[in-house]
Amino acid sequence: MMTNYVFKLPKNRIYEFLNSLIAEYTVYAPVEGETSRFERITDACEVQFLPNRTDRSLKSIFFPPEEEFFKWKKEKDGYVVTDSLKPSPKKLIFGVRGCDVRALDILDRYMMGEFSDPYYKERRKNTVIIGMTCDYPRSSCFCTAFGGMIPHHYDLWFTDIGAYYLVEVGSDTGMKLIDSQFQKATEQDIKRKNQRIEKVELEIEKQTKINLCETKHCSQKIKTSVEHPMWKELAEICLACGKCNFICPTCHCFDVIDTTNLDGSEGARMRRWDSCHLYEYAKTSAENFRKERHARVRYRVFDKFVFPVMRYSTYACTGCGRCTDICPAGIDIREILREMIA
Amino acid sequence: MNPYIPNTAKITEIKDETPDTKTFTIETNMQFRPGQFVELSVFGYGEAPISISGGxxxxxxxxxxxxxxxxxxxxxxxxxxxVGLRGPFGNGWPYEKAKKKNLLIVAGGIGLAPLRPVVEYVMQHRAEFEDVTLLYGARKPSLMLFKYRFDEWAKKMDLLLTVDEPEPGWTGHVGVVTTLCDKIRHVANTITLMCGPPVMMKYVSMLLIELGFPPSEMYLSLERNMKCGIGICGHCAVGGVYVCRDGPVFPLHKALRFVEKPHEVQGVLD
Known part of the structure; x- marks a missing residue:
């Protein structure tokens, strides 16, 4: 990482900078509607400078809720199958928070690591990440449990230091984006940035009161909680609605379904997001292997904090807190973790 | 190569096995290991994971x-x-481990399908194995698969059959598969392969362990709802493994150590 390369950009130059990016990339940035999310922008004035993470993560940019694998068409002597995989444009995502950058790293391990998903890979390649430090946390945030607000990988990282953004360069690609509008940062600027980050992280820590940084150790602790009475207690209040799965930036389960026209002569194969909380999820023709709700509640927590550590040496949670915000039953993942780690 | 795109293939022959089961022969040059499965597409209806029962x-x-x-x-x-085919997927049976050893095959109901390629391998390479025993149980005689092969198989291995409910004309054994286990001739030096309903595998595992079979030499094939076949969609995940990629065949001692114990072995060695 090129931590020596630290610049600053006057805040009033940000629109100019963003428009220069839009000229070269398909740019996604935070936009506020009914929910705040990343959307494609065609002019810098569409960007919303939010104080912290968006309601929705980046997931659906790379892994949309519904996606077509291929089209099929009945011919005289069988079927013609046409791959729906299309080349994806060069993307740049502006204003990403640390939790969501980490989430992308995790999704990459699932989708382009040991096993490879061509549709995800096509969308994900050549994606430039410009991250941003949060001004203050949401009440559900707990990224400090995973190492704090600043992730390991990014191309550029912006921190609001008053009249300027302090800009850290994290890659060669990021360096190429630095133009004449950027000035060299001073020691004072860097100090101000560090103070800013420390202040926000301290706030997050206060509301988190949990540290999962000892990955192996914590994962091991959670692993031994298979028979913990908490699972059945949670199952009493969990609605098994699956909202936590859909909002999660790293949940990536999907169902595979066919569509067809009325006479069955043509159609498509699709995938659609699925949820391990749903009753049907682990059902086969013979048996339902997670019929009991508590088994599904436990499975999801294990699939965030135990199984991915065994397989990919990482949690599949980033502390974004979206599952806590969205849960209609008010289940707070931090409380579950405190119970298990304590 | 896009792993989600099936190859189209023609059905060349259809054989009735039981009132609700048929064997479809499908034209393809697919090479497979006994115990692997394919994702079968019926266009417009979807995909289902199906074990390969021959080829x-x-x-x-x-x-x-x-x-x-x-x-x-x-x-x-x-x-x-x-139809459409993707695959083959999965690890398959480690039947080579049984060479110069005894081979015990335990199947229940449609669980014989993924084991049949092993049985046919034994038929062609009988000398590679010591004692070979096939225990096969079904609910009723009319629900047994591959009956037309039984006479041939019986010439080269101990074929022990049982049914839960006899039907007119059945003169064989009656009872669940475990009631046949006292007829197994060898415990030592034996590799066991089993596939069947979860409850069957559970009780067979318990009994074989009691008889002295080491769990590390017993293998079972888990049935899950593999949707993608390539370790991504999540449906077949159990206790941190993907049945589609890491399995479907697991040695019993490993299955017992899964963080989330599979139904097939719940209660075994507890």
């Missing part, structure tokens, strides 16, 4: 019970109709 390099056999959307539809199809 010769020019075709594969899929023995399919009509229980769902895709499987009911393929039961309506005729020779000449076209």
């Amino acid at each position: 010769d390099g020019n075709s594969i056999d899929l023995t399919i019970r009509a229980v769902g959307n895709v499987t009911n539809k393929i039961h309506e199809m005729q020779p000449g109709d076209v």
Whole structure:
């Protein structure tokens, strides 16, 4: 990482900078509607400078809720199958928070690591990440449990230091984006940035009161909680609605379904997001292997904090807190973790 | 190569096995290991994971019970109709481990389908193995698969059959598969392969362990709802493994150590 390369950009130059990016990339940035999310922008004035993470993560940019694998068409002597995989444009995502950058790293391990998903890979390649430090946390945030607000990988990282953004360069690609509008940062600027980050992280820590940084150790602790009475207690209040799965930036389960026209002569194969909380999820023709709700509640927590550590040496949670915000039953993942780690 | 795109393939032959099960021979040059499975497409109806029950390099056999959307539809199809195939997927049976050893095969119901390629391998390479025993149980005699092969198989191995409910004309053993286990001749130096309903595998595992079979030499094939076949969609995940990629065949001692104990072995060694 090129931590020596630290610049600053006057805040009033940000629109100019963003428009220069839009000229070269398909740019996604935070936009506020009914929910705040990343959307494609065609002019810098569409960007919303939010104080912290968006309601929705980046997931659906790379892994949309519904996606077509291929089209099929009945011919005289069988079927013609046409791959729906299309080349994806060069993307740049502006204003990403640390939790969501980490989430992308995790999704990459699932989708382009040991096993490879061509549709995800096509969308994900050549994606430039410009991250941003949060001004203050949401009440559900707990990224400090995973190492704090600043992730390991990014191309550029912006921190609001008053009249300027302090800009850290994290890659060669990021360096190429630095133009004449950027000035060299001073020691004072860097100090101000560090103070800013420390202040926000301290706030997050206060509301988190949990540290999962000892990955192996914590994962091991959670692993031994298979028979913990908490699972059945949670199952009493969990609605098994699956909202936590859909909002999660790293949940990536999907169902595979066919569509067809009325006479069955043509159609498509699709995938659609699925949820391990749903009753049907682990059902086969013979048996339902997670019929009991508590088994599904436990499975999801294990699939965030135990199984991915065994397989990919990482949690599949980033502390974004979206599952806590969205849960209609008010289940707070931090409380579950405190119970298990304590 | 896009792993989600199936190859189209023609059904060349359909054989009735039981009132609800047929064996489809499908034209394909797919090479497979006994115990692997394919994702079978019936276009417009979807995909289902199906074990390969035979094959010769020019075709594969899929023995399919009509229980769902895709499987009911393929039961309506005729020779000449076209389906889609992806695969083969999974690790397959470690039958080579049984060479110069005894081989015990335990199957229940449709669980014989993924084991049949091993049985046919034994038929062609009988000398590679010591004692070979096949225990096969079904609910009723009319629900047994591959009955037309039994006479041949019996010439080269101990074929022990049992049914839960006899039907007129059945003169064989009656009772669940475990009631046949006292007829197994060798415990030492034996590799066991088993596939069947979860409850069957559980009780067979318990009994074999009691008889002295080491769990590390017993292998079981887990049935899960593999949707993608390539370790991504999550449906077949159990206790941190993907049945589609890490399995479907697991040695019993490993299955017992899964963080989330599979139903098939719940209660075993507890």
